[in-house]
Amino acid sequence: MILYSAPMAGYTHYAFRNLLRLFGGVDLIATEMISARSFTEMEARRRDLPSRLYGIKDEARPLTVQIWDNNPETLSFFANRLASEYKVSVIDLNFGCPARQIAGKNESGAYLLQYPERIGDIVRRVVGAAAGTPVSAKIRLGRTRDTVNAADVAQAVEDAGAVSLTVHGRTAADMYRGKADWDEIAKIKPKLRTIRLIGNGDIGSAEEALFRLRNYPVDGVMIGRGCVAKPWVFRQIKQSLTAGETALQEPSGQEMSRIVAVHLAALRQQFTESVALALIRKMMCRFISGLPGARKFRNDICAVKSADAFMTLVNRQWGVDNKYPITDNKADSAE
Ligand SMILES: Cc1cc2nc3c(=O)[nH]c(=O)nc-3n(C[C@H](O)[C@H](O)[C@H](O)COP(=O)(O)O)c2cc1C
Known part of the structure; x- marks a missing residue:
């Protein structure tokens, strides 16, 4: 398969x-x-x-x-x-x-x-x-x-x-x-x-x-x-x-935070910061759909203007310390 x-x-x-x-x-x-x-x-x-x-x-x-x-x-x-x-x-x-x-x-x-x-x-x-x-x-x-x-x-x-x-x-x-x-x-x-x-x-x-x-x-x-x-x-x-797992596992908050940081860094390699932010905002709005605090999170991420501020919001939403700032190039091996 x-x-x-x-x-x-x-x-x-x-x-x-x-x-x-x-x-x-x-x-x-x-x-x-x-x-x-x-x-x-x-x-x-x-x-x-x-x-x-x-x-x-x-x-x-x-x-x-x-x-x-x-x-x-x-x-x-x-x-x-x-x-x-x-x-x-x-x-x-x-x-x-x-x-x-x-x-x-x-x-x-x-x-x-x-x-x-x-x-x-x-x-x-x-x-x-x-x-x-x-x-x-x-x-x-x-x-x-x-x-x-x-x-x-x-x-x-x-x-x-x-x-x-x-x-x-x-x-x-x-x-x-x-x-x-x-x-x-x-x-x-x-x-x-x-x-x-x-x-x-x-x-x-x-x-x-x-x-x-x-x-x-x-x-x-x-x-x-x-x-x-x-x-x-x-x-x-x-x-x-x-x-044969029956309970399908969702990503943990830690994993989500780490992977979003790596993804944002990859977007920034290819696009300007504002385009990268626009692309990742769209994606995060889908991820958050149906979760508690979704509306506030959506409003907040639409207002941020920098990748670091964006990651702070992501970490807060997923209950993670600000451990994976976007400026940390080693974000994907930090855990
Ligand atoms: C925004 C968007 C862009 C797409 N671009 C392509 C494409 O470049 N090449 C292609 O073969 N199909 C393209 N498709 C069709 C998808 O590959 C897929 O066949 C279609 O979305 C149905 O699968 P899904 O229900 O899993 O999305 C695109 C679909 C969407 C929604």
Whole structure:
């Protein structure tokens, strides 16, 4: 049973991936989707490379880098560089994004679902260019409810040499409305011979992940929004799978304080202090949801202007001495 974190544009940047590793339990972590065309053009003009490549060269492995475009040559060029120079663990092809900017004018992402043979051609060429680095794909059920064709696309992806396929149980037309249809995901499994099928959609807790893993014919699950709200969810799932624990443990105040300090430091490496604070505020508002004092904490963290003041509030909320100030670079080994 494999646990994947989902690629999420605007969320799964370097610092967030680091945060997931600190909590543990996740088998494969994905970047945000990166435009193959931007990479190719920026490199040709010797300009700065896409900011979403930040951290990828040096961070821990395993790491999946997700890429998008509709041109097999452009994708192959980028895939080759990711394999040879960046030495990433897996290259994932995005055939599921329904956003207008991707699936509309750029005819990429979920737009391609209507052409399983084009998807097969892209996967085959990228597998060749990736020279041994595994290639995977992520799709939705189809373009619309009337044209669900995930099984055909899955077969094209398998025949072209990918190692795994993630299916988000909605169509492109659904966007994020309604519920992910896991029965449709299940229908794909009998059509596949070798590649792993990863189910995705609406897993918000460890209990829901365990339910999907036990009741649907998938080799693993991918979690997106659920791990933004609870980055420790993978550890809870792993604990239940391996030790059969029934009481799922939440992070202690000490751990929360230590990990938030490390996360803030990682955000500050990549972003300015005000952007880092904005990003971590958004995240902490999710963590605090439903806990005592949530409203006051939310108001207080919205008013602070420095990372140190922010950490003081976090430590107070989680009942920890001001032990992990953000200026302490050794915060993650202090405990
Ligand atoms: C803010 C946001 C950004 C996303 N960005 C990507 C992306 O870059 N690539 C991708 O394949 N899917 C992307 N997705 C879709 C997720 O990977 C996932 O398929 C979807 O959220 C359903 O899973 P969940 O219910 O566990 O969140 C994004 C979703 C959200 C909410």
